[in-house]
Amino acid sequence: MADAPELMVDLSALAANYAHLCRAAGSACRVGAAVKANGYGLGLMPVATRLHNAGCDLFFVANLDEALALRRFFPRVQIAVLEGLTGPKSAALYKQYRLTPILNAAEQLPLAREVFGGLGRSILHLDTGMNRLGIRFDEFTALHENGAFRDGKPYGLMSHFACADEVNHPMTETQYELFRQAAARLPGVRCSIANSSGLLRDRRYAMDFARPGMGLYGLNPLPERPNPMRPVVTLSARVLQVREIRPGESVGYGASHTQNTPGRLATIGIGYADGFLRALGNGKGRVFWHGQACPVVGRVSMDLTAIDLSGLPDDVPLPVPGDRVEILGSHQSADALGACAGTIGYEILTDLSRRAARTYINVANPVSSETKSDKMPGLRKSPEDKGRPRLRVVS
Ligand SMILES: Cc1ncc(COP(=O)(O)O)c(C=O)c1O
Known part of the structure; x- marks a missing residue:
C-alpha cells in the first residue's frame, strides 16, 4: 500500500x-x-x-x-x-x-x-x-x-x-x-x-x-474568525503518472472535461473511496504542489483523480511519479476542502481516513498510567482499524 x-x-x-x-x-x-x-x-x-x-x-x-x-x-x-x-x-x-x-x-x-x-x-x-x-x-x-x-x-x-x-x-x-x-x-x-x-x-x-470535538481536530469553531486551533492533520497522495493532453481530448469517466489547449496532467492515487469526494470533480477541488493550486480535472473516480499541472509557474519543477501532492496541509485545511465540495470539514475528516495509511507524530508520553496495556494503545488495532493498511508512530 x-x-x-x-x-x-x-x-x-x-x-x-x-x-x-x-x-x-x-x-x-x-x-x-x-x-x-x-x-x-x-x-x-x-x-x-x-x-x-x-x-x-x-x-x-x-x-x-x-x-x-x-x-x-x-x-x-x-x-x-x-x-x-x-x-x-x-x-x-x-x-x-x-x-x-x-x-x-x-x-x-x-x-x-x-x-x-x-x-x-x-x-x-x-x-x-x-x-x-x-x-x-x-x-x-x-x-x-x-x-x-x-x-x-x-x-x-x-x-x-x-x-x-x-x-x-x-x-x-x-x-x-x-x-x-x-x-x-x-x-x-x-x-x-x-x-x-x-x-x-x-x-x-x-x-x-x-463536549468539544471538531476544534480538537483542528477545524475552525468560529468560521467568521481566523482559526485559533492548530492544524492536526496533513494528507498527501502519490503522483502515479504525468501525461500530456491534446486539445479536443477528454479526461476520465463521462468525458466530462474536454481540453481546449495542450496541457499536462498528473494522475494521483486518491479517489472517492478514500473520501476525496466525487463532488470535488471538474474544477471544484484542488490539490497543492510546491504551494501551487492544481485543480481537479474531470470526474473523481474510485481510486484516481486527474489534476491539471498546466498552470504551474515555470520555476516550479513538475512532479514525477512517486512524488506526493498535498491534499490537506498548510495550503488547504479540511474546512477549505469541505467548502470546495459543498460540505463541512467534519465530513472531510471522517471520510478521508478510510483507506489512508496513518502516521502519528509527536506522540509524547505514549504510555498513560491509566491505560491497561503497557504498549502504546494506538499501536493496537481498535475495531475501526481492522483492515487498515498500516499504522505507524513516529517519534
Ligand atoms: C451531542 C454532541 N455533543 C458534542 C459534540 C461535539 O461537537 P463539535 O465537534 O462541534 O465540537 C457533538 C458533535 O456532533 C454532539 O453531537
Whole structure:
C-alpha cells in the first residue's frame, strides 16, 4: 500500500488544541472530548491516549461499541454514550463497564433507575431545539412536576447547540436560556451545553462540563474568525503518472472535461473511496504542489483523480511519479476542502481516513498510567482499524 494516501496526525497539536479549549472554558469547567466516529476519523486510541495524557478524563462517544473499545484501554475515565439506553441488554453492559448513559427520552428513565438503582449515573439530555434526540422542555417540566427527580437527580443535564458556529445566531441564546430554566429545576446538577463553537463563542456556555470535538481536530469553531486551533492533520497522495493532453481530448469517466489547449496532467492515487469526494470533480477541488493550486480535472473516480499541472509557474519543477501532492496541509485545511465540495470539514475528516495509511507524530508520553496495556494503545488495532493498511508512530 505504498501508494495509499498518507494521513499524518500531529498529536501535540491535538493536545495544544485541548489546552486552548480548556483555557477558553475556564477552570470551573471540566472539558471532555468528543471522540466518536473513531476520533473524528483520526484513530480512537491514539487520539484518546494523547488527550488523556493532556488531562482529559471525560470522553463522549456515539454508541456502545465505541464505548467498549475505549473502555478496554481506559479502565477509569468517564465515558458518556450519546445514543442513550436502547434496551435492557445494553443497559447491563453500561453497568458492567461503568459507562455513563445519556438519557434521550422519558421512556429511558425507568430502565436507568432499574439497572443503576437511580438516575445518579446518567446524564439527562434536554432537547432545546435540535429536534434530534433529547427530552422536550415541556416533557421535562411534566416529569419534574410529577416527582421524577424526587428520589435523586441525574449526574448531569445536557443539551446541544444547533447553530453555535454561526455568529449572532439567535437560536444559540434561546437554547441556552431554555436550558438554564430547566437546570434551575434541578439545583446543583452538573450542566453541559457547549460543543467547540459554544465554548469559544461565550464563556457563559462553558458551564460545568463541555463536549468539544471538531476544534480538537483542528477545524475552525468560529468560521467568521481566523482559526485559533492548530492544524492536526496533513494528507498527501502519490503522483502515479504525468501525461500530456491534446486539445479536443477528454479526461476520465463521462468525458466530462474536454481540453481546449495542450496541457499536462498528473494522475494521483486518491479517489472517492478514500473520501476525496466525487463532488470535488471538474474544477471544484484542488490539490497543492510546491504551494501551487492544481485543480481537479474531470470526474473523481474510485481510486484516481486527474489534476491539471498546466498552470504551474515555470520555476516550479513538475512532479514525477512517486512524488506526493498535498491534499490537506498548510495550503488547504479540511474546512477549505469541505467548502470546495459543498460540505463541512467534519465530513472531510471522517471520510478521508478510510483507506489512508496513518502516521502519528509527536506522540509524547505514549504510555498513560491509566491505560491497561503497557504498549502504546494506538499501536493496537481498535475495531475501526481492522483492515487498515498500516499504522505507524513516529517519534
Ligand atoms: C451531542 C454532541 N455533543 C458534542 C459534540 C461535539 O461537537 P463539535 O465537534 O462541534 O465540537 C457533538 C458533535 O456532533 C454532539 O453531537
